[in-house]
Amino acid sequence: MRRLSGGNHLEKIMQVIQDIKPLDIRSMEEMRNCLNNLTKPLGSLGMLEELPITLSGIAGHAAPKVDRKAIVVMCGDHGVVKEGVSAYPQAVTGLMMDNFVRGKAAINVLARQAGAEVQVIDIGSMLEEVPKEIIKKKVRYGTDNMAIGPAMSKEEAVQGIHIGIETAFDLADQGIDLLGIGEMGIGNTTPASAMTAVFTSISISQLTGRGTGINAAGLDKKIEVIERAIKGNNPNPMDPLDVLCKVGGFEIAGLVGVLLGAAARRIPVVIDGVISGAAALAAYRIEPLSRDYMIASHLSAEPAHQFILNELELKPLLNLEMRLGEGTGAALAFPLIESSTRIFREMATFEELGIPAHVENSKEKNEA
Numbered sequence: 001m002r003r004l005s006g007g008n009h010l011e012k013i014m015q016v017i018q019d020i021k022p023l024d025i026r027s028m029e030e031m032r033n034c035l036n037n038l039t040k041p042l043g044s045l046g047m048l049e050e051l052p053i054t055l056s057g058i059a060g061h062a063a064p065k066v067d068r069k070a071i072v073v074m075c076g077d078h079g080v081v082k083e084g085v086s087a088y089p090q091a092v093t094g095l096m097m098d099n100f101v102r103g104k105a106a107i108n109v110l111a112r113q114a115g116a117e118v119q120v121i122d123i124g125s126m127l128e129e130v131p132k133e134i135i136k137k138k139v140r141y142g143t144d145n146m147a148i149g150p151a152m153s154k155e156e157a158v159q160g161i162h163i164g165i166e167t168a169f170d171l172a173d174q175g176i177d178l179l180g181i182g183e184m185g186i187g188n189t190t191p192a193s194a195m196t197a198v199f200t201s202i203s204i205s206q207l208t209g210r211g212t213g214i215n216a217a218g219l220d221k222k223i224e225v226i227e228r229a230i231k232g233n234n235p236n237p238m239d240p241l242d243v244l245c246k247v248g249g250f251e252i253a254g255l256v257g258v259l260l261g262a263a264a265r266r267i268p269v270v271i272d273g274v275i276s277g278a279a280a281l282a283a284y285r286i287e288p289l290s291r292d293y294m295i296a297s298h299l300s301a302e303p304a305h306q307f308i309l310n311e312l313e314l315k316p317l318l319n320l321e322m323r324l325g326e327g328t329g330a331a332l333a334f335p336l337i338e339s340s341t342r343i344f345r346e347m348a349t350f351e352e353l354g355i356p357a358h359v360e361n362s363k364e365k366n367e368a
């Protein structure tokens with residue numbers, strides 16, 4: 001656990017961090033044995049076997065369920081869009097928030113199919129009149145332009161994390177078994193790339209992508225803006241809160257809180273693309289154990305995402321060349337995660353079939 005410094009709510013956050021415990025190894029072993037006795041070659045379901053093992057370690061028993069699912073979509077705006085880093089105008093954030101409550105955005109469609117509820121939270125958008133279905137937790141109307149100063153104060157970043165923790169706790173109290181995280185905020189691939197560059201020391205030009213689809217000149221500009229933001233703010237890579245407040249965003253802070261809160265309450269969290277990935281990296285740097293509660297849904301087309309997943313040592317379940325965000329990749333992974341829990345519940349064992357579990361020349365046996 002790394003020490004955080006500064007602001008309100010900090011004690012609560014420190015307590016939550018202390019409540020994050022390692023996975024339960026015995027339950028994981030129990031699930032591994034259970035899977036090894038099912039009527040299939042050893043390990044043949046690949047990552048679908050790793051999932052229930054992880055879920056067992058999180059749940060603390062070898063019968064994890066993912067019946068109740070939710071996606072949290074944190075929404076915030078970014079002062080840095082003034083620099084021309086996105087292909088779309090800032091107003092799209094608010095318009096999309098409206099779209100979420102109408103149930104017409106990509107995340108609504110995919111979450112509906114996955115049987116997951118969508119919770120939309122305004123943590124920092126420019127929207128004045130927020131639809132009643134949206135949870136109102138605005139820290140401020142958009143971040144400051146990180147190209148000319150810190151995006152937020154330390155206190156605001158802490159407030160954002162705290163909001164995310166409360167969100168995760170509320171969902172835990174409601175009996176949610178599986179969480180997904182997503183975001184909406186025009187310009188937010190810029191802070192996501194900046195945070196990744198600071199945390200990994202990989203070059204900004206290698207990490208930075210076209211986000212919503214800027215052209216080559218736009219990409220050069222975006223790289224220059226990120227360089228300026230990092231040079232000007234000089235975030236300390238060893239201090240995740242410093243990185244988050246200087247070159248992050250409100251919705252990213254909120255997602256950090258969801259990740260920490262969910263881990264403290266032993267709920268698995270499915271991360272989405274590059275923005276929730278940057279939040280995951282920050283949560284990991286705050287408390288490395290939080291990583292064990294994360295499941296990587298997909299590999300985004302945005303280059304920083306691969307570096308984030310490498311750093312977290314997480315393997316994505318899908319690679320659909322998506323670059324949308326909102327939690328769409330997380331929603332797509334939900335049915336796969338559910339499949340993995342049906343496997344151990346519904347498949348027959350070798351014993352039930354009356355045949356030996358392991359043939360003599362199986363690959364795993366020879367390697368053992």
Ligand SMILES: Cc1cc2ncn([C@H]3O[C@H](COP(=O)(O)O)[C@@H](O)[C@H]3O)c2cc1C
Pocket residue numbers: 085086087088092096183184185186187188189190210211212213324325326
């Ligand atoms: C209509 C629309 C819907 C979206 N849903 C998610 N994003 C995604 O794109 C934005 C990040 O990309 P950039 O940094 O290039 O602005 C975020 O809002 C992200 O969630 C969207 C973007 C648009 C335009």
Ligand SMILES: O=C(O)c1cccnc1
Pocket residue numbers: 189210211212272273274275276300301302305322323324325326
């Ligand atoms: O990876 C993502 O989630 C992503 C990529 C581009 C734009 N918005 C989101």
